[in-house]
Amino acid sequence: MSDPTAEFFARLGRRGHEPLLEEVTGTIRFDLAHEHGIDRWFLEISQGDLRVSREEREVDCVIRTSRDLFDRLAKGQEDQYAAWVRNEIRAEGEARLAYLLQRVLPGPPGAHHPRAFAPERRGPA
Template sequence: MSHAADDDIEAFFDRVARFGYEPRLERTSGTMRFEIFDDQRADQETDHWLVTFSRGHLDASRGQHPADTVIRIDRATFRDLITGRANMVENWLRNRVQAFGAPTLLFQFWLIPGLFPGPPDADHPRDFVRRARR
């Protein structure tokens, strides 16, 4: 288990907990538990994080609590997702992201503006237009 991966994952869930209000989630309530496991270890140590949606507000905490949706994902793939190096839908289709319960929560979570970064080499649309005008 990499300390850098753990630091990135903890920082991500801290950001979720501090995210505040998202108007697009005003009608969304539920819980989503992330089960993040280390695919390279024989003992399959698993970290559990709970994300709570409450009418537009988000919260995140550690713990193995009952949830409406359970997401199973290996640590390396999760780190790639939260750093913008991988795409969630692509990894879901390849069964690297497994969703049980109400998977719509996962897609609503993924689409929250500003929570997940774009690819590291991606251009901001304004920068792209400025370069195209030159």
Template structure:
């Protein structure tokens, strides 16, 4: 497991109150692979809270992807839904849990809100 991924999971509980404001509740099991090695992360999501463990077990949704892809997701160099559409990752179960979880991922470096860009181009105040 990379230090980037470890740090990402370590920060989830503290970031959850700001990120998880919807009534989504459930367990997401992430299975990150490289070669023949598999890392397991279990995230229990609830409004305003996230609990992270390395346990495995029944979950409401399962996300499968490579450790490399997950590192790109947590650094903003990849997009979670796009990775599924390109068959780089797979999700089974409650898709709403992954949609809530992806809010923890940062945006691509240099990304700007299109409304701000339009205001700048038209000369209107923000």
């Protein structure tokens, strides 16, 4: 059986550096509730350099949600903003870090980057 959350954090940790987060420094703790307790993941961002761990540490932001919802977010099957509006995701601390989560979550299955469809720029017509 696959574990979308663990796979998401493993991919994020292997990324090493995320250009979309080069202006960001801070640590986020993810508290993911399920029927047996709470799973905790830590994401440390240092000017775009990413480090994922399960080690307890001081954090700047805590994001709380259910493990089931995070599994769907990690697979691109759930819209982060809709979940915020439904109050299924909560954040404490530095809100900017919680907002930036959208930069590392996958889009919906089959989604393409908008530039993939942009016509090539040609010289003057």
